[in-house]
Amino acid sequence: MKQAAYIVNTGIITAIGNDTAACLDALLHSRTGVGKAEYLKTHWSEELPVAEVKASNEALAAIAGVDTKWPRTAILSAIAVKEAMQPVADKLHGLKLGFFSATTVGGMDLTENVYKEFKEDSSKVDFDNIKNHECGAITELVANHFGINDFVTTISTACSSSANSIMMAAQMIGNGMLDVAIAGGADSLSRFTLNGFNTLMILDKQPCQPFDNNRRGLNLGEGAGYLLLMSEKAMQQCGTTADCKVSGYANANDAYHQTASSPDGTGNKLAMGNALKVANLQPADINYINLHGTGTANNDSSEGKAIEVLFDGKVPAASSTKAYTGHTLGAAAGVEAVFSVLSIRHGVVYPNLRWETQMEDVSFKPATELQQGVAINHVLSNSFGFGGNCSSLVFSKC
């Protein structure tokens, strides 16, 4: 029998807030983080809105207490990890502690500023801008800063990355390989990703409208989100308790196209269905679905159809929170795991912002009004991405 991975605390930073309390407040008051880029220097700042964390690297590094020369992804990661670890930071002696992070951009925000000069004459470039380019280097910076070294890893499976880091952390705690884990992910905005998504013609020039019939695409965002996971033994040592746990997880592949989802959401269905199986739950047990809901024509249609089939038409309250935070890519599942925990803890369903028109090919309507005082026992959180990677997590009250 596997041990449960209890969720003891959360850490988050996104365009709607620098910590868990601020993000929850924005969700409860329908405040979006989508707007004009101020800190990302790009040709597209007037045309493509983004969900940016409104602070310079220097200001963010001061919050985290780290070097201002770190890549922005590492700084965002450190801020969220610091918040997640804070209640137990001095109580972990003798416990095996792991750090499971996820990122897709790594140190690209610095690399892209010096790449041209580096290719022309590498000696003219300050190597500090290149040396942390690797995704794993971001995780290593943060792990070293917090003194985590029992197990440190990084997963990069595009938009599903941090769902997989949470899955692996839950498995390693479940098998008794670790006592404590910080699991989630981080990604900063970069010109590389903004332009990449722009070439795919899936960026919305207005604030996005997930699960709306007239949706036009996604807005990119940035941030970091982590869960502090513990075994029962670790909670006892730290004198802490938890109100929910990671109860299910699954990873599947759509095996359809490098960047597009299959029309009927084959991988989506497999991920959701298998996550429910691991949690030993039926679809009817789920009280809230935090949708992947990027706002692209393709994703929302495939995801919606897969949900309709899996839930046999009886779809629980569902909403996408990407209209608030943008699509934070490698951080998305970490960010949305935090929102799922808050949904259970506070009994809330977040409204799917800016929804206006029912989708023609999907019959269920996302939650559009804030619901409070609801009993939320089980939340399903979806994250689907490039490379056919589809992951779903189930969080349950305990």
Add this chain to the structure above:
Amino acid sequence: MLSMELYITGTGIVSGAGNSGDESFLKEAPSYNTVKLLCIEPDYKAYIPPMQLRRMSKAVRIGIGASKMCMESAGIEKPDAISVGTAMGCLADTEVFLGKMIAQDEQMLTPTAFIQSTHNTVSGQIALLAGCYGHNLTYVQRGHSFEHAVINTQLYLADNPHQQMLVGGIDELTDGSFEALKIAGINRKENSTPADVLNGNTHGAIAGEGAAFFIMTDAKPAIPAVFIKDVYAFTEKDTATAAEKLTAYINNQSLSIDAVMLGKSGDEKSNAFYQLLRSGVFANTSQYAFKHLCGEYATASAFALGILTNAIAKGEALPSHCALNNEASSLKNLLLVNHYMHYYSCFVLQIV
């Protein structure tokens, strides 16, 4: 690691020393005088449809090629799940898109290179070509990327016993990464010969790249096969402390080791570490090396594991040109010890 025997029933390698689908693979000692060992790529006709091949970057080609050779050697058409380690991902496509984005001031860009630049492109393309809907993960933890893909394999098989997982390590070298790795002191600026790699004491090591894939399962096969008994992976900045940690770990295994495969690269910092082990815990053990074949790169441990499993599966001895001292008379218990920067790992292997 969990207590689980991970049997390796298939191997596929594309490397600077050729590919495992070739009859003459590793039969001859290599001969070169160069700064980098780039992959000698196979004829992909048997593995990849030509239309698709044209669009693939080298990372994807060598990854698909090695994974197809691996599945062929295991006698399977598709795996149940896929677990890949790559420190740098699809660098060439990343650099193509980055270069154009800067040169064209973010305008008139096309998506192909961006689409193929994501770190999970190789694992995604393998799934797509094989029609594999199973679990699919990509690890990007520098010198432990492959090791973590193996640990994930155990976690997956613990939940889904008797399945067959495709597990690989892959990294490609680009002009950009070679330049950065020279500045970082990992790769050597001057030319190297095989003798420099095996016996030299240089600043940095010859650069390399490659793809090595395996079919791994928890179900004991009927034919002779290598199984992974344990993987010990840790990071350590001090070489003497790293050697102490490994020595303690190996002594704790209380195994009679027939041979050890070492990631000796000729790099001076690295030599200090390997010398402590060679004259210490391995003083009476047959020692082999492999980086004269594949060069130094973050997932080279996958290549080394591949040499071992490939030889065992074919009933061959380990290549003589890999031997650093007396060759092993029998192979039962094997170790693979490697490090990349401050990332160390030790695979404990047995043959059944």
